[in-house]
Amino acid sequence: MEENLEAQWVAGLRAGDSDSYRLVVEATIGKLLAVARRYLAEDDACDAVQDTYIKMHESIDRFREEAALHTWLQRILVNECLQRLRKQKSRKETSIEEMLPDFLEDGHRANLQEPWPESYGKVLNRERRCECVMENLNQLPVTYRSVILLRDIEGYSGQETADLLDISIAAVKVRLHRARQALRELLEPVILENTVDL
Amino acid sequence: MTCNEFIDFLIDYYEGNLSEERRRLFEEHMGVCPDCVAYLDSYKKTINLVQESMANPNAELDDDVPHELVMAILAAKPK
Incomplete structure (x- = not known):
């Protein structure tokens, strides 16, 4: 993501602009889904990605531009994936x-x-x-x-x-x-x- | 140093965090134990294999993202 473009999108997200939301989703979803698939099976991976964008929307005001938007999103996603994995932990596992x-x-x-x-x-x-x-x-x-x-x-x-x-x-x-x-x-x-x- | 101790120190050796004295003992053990040399080599190759395999060039293609997922995410945008 280009820096200026990213700044525009973040400003748009903060203003609740639907086009900015769509552009961010389109620019980042491929990478996020690839990461989620490493942690989770397909359905859970898709749910984790979906929840990541909801959390992005809810917490965009707390986003600090020190990190790139996709890095911040990836961290939210990894947290989502880890939470889901913890819930699966009760399943029988080999020691x-x-x-x-x-x-x-x-x-x-x-x-x-x-x-x-x-x-x-x-x-x-x-x-x-x-x-x-x-x-x-x-x-x-x-x-x-x-x-x-x-x-x-x-x-x-x-x-x-x-x-x-x-x-x-x-x-x-x-x-x-x-x-x-x-x-x-x-x-x-x-x-x-x-x-x-x- | 035994093979068991060798394994305990292996991660620090791999990451360059062994003290000079420990590194000397570690390398001394490698000089007399071909099994541990082979083990260290396969440990490094495991990491390489994981990293190489996960850097899947096809993993981020947009056509790998279900269209329905994109539509669901856009439709679910909070107002």
């Missing part, structure tokens, strides 16, 4: 412990570690690879999946992630590390089994 590497009593590895090939980024075609990463990410418990989404995908800092999840930075670090390890474990068979033909 993260089962997805972490095993060690012997003396602290050494219980299993040998097979190296991943350098062609790991070319396993499957791009679309299938993306689906596969998403499917495995979705197998992580919500508290861990959220941290990977926020830190490794959305690019929020440790402090921003801690604020969004209302946990300490230390807890963010622990969860992120465990989540990455678990996801590594889940992706490993896909990488190793699909490399032979490359």
Whole structure:
């Protein structure tokens, strides 16, 4: 969004102008829906995006132009998505412990570690690879999946992630590390089994 | 350093937050443990894979947004 144009739209939103509202929706909805789809299934993602624009309208007077409008909107959306994920948390989830590497009593590895090939980024075609990463990410418990989404995908800092999840930075670090390890474990068979033909 | 301790320090090593002494121990362990070298490598590749896969060039195309959703959002604009 161009800065001057954005300032005009924000002024329009504050004045309740329907055209400005439509232009902002049209300019931002693609990105917002793409983000929401990382957190939620289609129907919930659409609802979260819809609620984001309602909240934008309700709180536009509190928007400070220090951040870009789309950054502010994305943060509202991520909060919406996290709230919805928390509500889903009561669903039965696999424990993260089962997805972490095993060690012997003396602290050494219980299993040998097979190296991943350098062609790991070319396993499957791009679309299938993306689906596969998403499917495995979705197998992580919500508290861990959220941290990977926020830190490794959305690019929020440790402090921003801690604020969004209302946990300490230390807890963010622990969860992120465990989540990455678990996801590594889940992706490993896909990488190793699909490399032979490359 | 054991493999278990190696894993504990891995995130700090990856993010460049290990003290000099810990980094020395960490790298010493890598010198004698090819399994941990392979583990660190696959840990980094996991992060790369997630970031590369999620940067889906088709994910933000307007035709990927249901028209009904846009209409519902515009219709629901508070007065």
